[in-house]
Amino acid sequence: MAERITPRSESYSDWYVDIVLGAELADYSPVKGTMVIRPRGYAVWERMQSILDGMFKETGHVNAYFPLLIPESFLKKEAEHVEGFAPECAVVTHGGGEELDEPLVIRPTSETIIWSMYKKWIQSYRDLPLLINQWANVVRWEKRTRLFLRTTEFLWQEGHTAHASAEEARDETLQMLEVYRRFAEEYMALPVLTGVKTPAEKFAGAVDTYAIEAMMQDKKALQAGTSHFLGQNFAKAFDVTFQTSEGGLDHVWATSWGVSTRLVGALIMAHSDDKGLVLPPRLAPTEVAIVPIFKNQNKTEVLAYASKLHQQLKPMHRVVLDDDDNNSPGWKFSQWELYGVPIRIECGPKDMQAEQVVLVRRDTGEKIPVPVAEAPARIAPLLEDIQRSLYDRALAFREENTRDIDDYQQLVSFMEGDGGFARVPWSGSPEAEAKVKEETKATIRVLPFGNEEAAAGKRCAITGEPARHMAIFAKSY
RNA sequence: CGGGAUGUAGCCUAGUGGCUAAGGCGCCUGCUUUGGGAGCAGGAGACCGGAGGUUCGAAUCCUCUCAUCCCGACCA
Structure with missing residues (x-):
């Protein structure tokens, strides 16, 4: 499909x-x-x-x-x-x-x-x-x-x-x-x-x-x-x-x-991305999908090659072998990407020849050829690396899209524009909070632990009163 | 609750008054294929969301209705 x-x-x-x-x-x-x-x-x-x-x-x-x-x-x-x-x-x-x-x-x-x-x-x-x-x-x-x-x-x-x-x-x-x-x-x-x-x-x-x-x-x-x-x-x-x-x-x-x-x-x-779901390895029901690439004349050999790897990985990982012979490898690649499986292993005649397999990361698309004998030992570290990169990427994204804003007009234009998290000095006044919600649709998502110290000496961006908190404003689900 | 959109085969779509409702994807059978979404041949699958009306004749026009999705209002 x-x-x-x-x-x-x-x-x-x-x-x-x-x-x-x-x-x-x-x-x-x-x-x-x-x-x-x-x-x-x-x-x-x-x-x-x-x-x-x-x-x-x-x-x-x-x-x-x-x-x-x-x-x-x-x-x-x-x-x-x-x-x-x-x-x-x-x-x-x-x-x-x-x-x-x-x-x-x-x-x-x-x-x-x-x-x-x-x-x-x-x-x-x-x-x-x-x-x-x-x-x-x-x-x-x-x-x-x-x-x-x-x-x-x-x-x-x-x-x-x-x-x-x-x-x-x-x-x-x-x-x-x-x-x-x-x-x-x-x-x-x-x-x-x-x-x-x-x-x-x-x-x-x-x-x-x-x-x-x-x-x-x-x-x-x-x-x-x-x-x-x-x-x-x-x-x-x-x-x-x-x-x-x-x-x-x-x-x-x-x-x-x-x-x-x-x-x-x-x-x-x-x-997730435009190719489909991206799951962090620790929560992925399937961590690895093996896609053998075979022609009729070498089907038996390639499947044996893939199957051996499958058996080796099974005790250690949540792994599936996609040996369906009706869909093309390209179709399978796309499908496993859509499903969000963190690692795909491609193995075909060329890999067999070179005694290797190709590991493909779902998060970056990077293709990593490794000797087949080393493959089982390479999976766990790669999954960890994917897990860490997903976190790092999400954290970097949040930081890039978090602003310190202490002026009300800036807050309004921030929320009207790209949006994101706005760290804003706030007096604690419910009316001020309601005003922001009314005019920008953004609400105070959270008052982070320890925010009070950071608010010391600042003035509320909405009322001009002394600020008691650094509030995180954002539009929300 | 307001605004918008959509309802025709499992999915996507064509059909704007006239023969037995058409095509693509998917599905089934067989053969051939397989390194980024394969090909050929054959096949199954639809009371056109529902009700009423207009008409010799309605998927198509009219009225009503139901449902879902999207946007907004509302909402731990």
Whole structure:
């Protein structure tokens, strides 16, 4: 099939859709705003899941599963929470052929049902901390959807923890943010900014929301993960108290944190090119695709040559041998590039003659002939190099497109022009933040850790008041 | 919820009132090929998004409707 991918320069959003459909990551399904995650896309998510799950377990968390359906009244118990979520909730009103006494909300997130259970499970400080994660689907009725980035139903993990003190809960929030940062940078090859959200951008029901924020190739920001310090808001709403070691009674301190299948969208938009998907090796379901190049008269020999290599690599790497004899090598090259496989190995009669194979990097297209005997040992370092280059390239791109701006007109023209991340002194005024959003569509993506020192002595670019933060403004997904 | 676009075979498209709806890609069979998206031959696959109307006759004209995508508004 002659897949034509719209070049990024022509239309970034068409390009994105072409990659998702062409690389067979997902497909549209019959209900508006929903999608099928196809095997090639789901395999990426499975790798993300298994790595993250390991990281959660290492930090002491356990998995559980809470139900999809939540009594509508639960949502209403936390005022800010219900206000934030009510408009995007899907509600079940009928079941078993009858109208229900109380409508059931399909979870948009699970804080309420989980805290209703935590009330039963927590009595004493000895029950704390309670560190539970769940892998689940959630539904948020979105008016505008985009494959992987914003769909009505999506998959995610949500961690919900309960602690005896504010400090401990705060530490947990920051610990999980750090887990997300490591995952994004070390596995997704995606550099991220970490910090806190402004009140306007935080999670409905949180005291503070922390986030990892990444830049996509169109210079827009994508929130890739969030970790919330919930204070005692949910404990109070659901009356979850515990006896302290001193015999007193206190409300429990809470956190929640999550990443979703949106990460797959982030991965695509961060690294892919006009030839197709580019996957960082550590998350690529297939690391190596071997493409033998044969003619009828030498088919047996070449396939044996390729197959031997395949057998050698299999114990060490996720490798496939494309021995289909119906498609031409050129077709296969394009196809594996579209699928985003980090390394392709070409081996034909000429290589056999020279006792070599050709390694081809997906990220640069570079062709590297190596002696066949050395090939198995060359793969791992090359994968690491690709992983590192993808990260370096993404970081360089973000830095090139991040500006220090302390003048409001400059900020406006920056956002009207090429755009990117603008590091701007900000007074902390919500009105100033809203004004920028109104006039430029850019929002404060994050207040990076340690930004306050950098703001010392500066004046807010919007109001002229003394600046309290260096805020990162950007248009976002 | 506003603006735009599109709906004809799995995909892309032609067909603007007249015979049995056409072509390309893909798919199936066979042969031939294979170092950057191969070739030949044969074959399967469509109630033209849906409903109603106009007409001797509708994929085509009219009305209504449904769906999806894109842009905007909205949105952890």
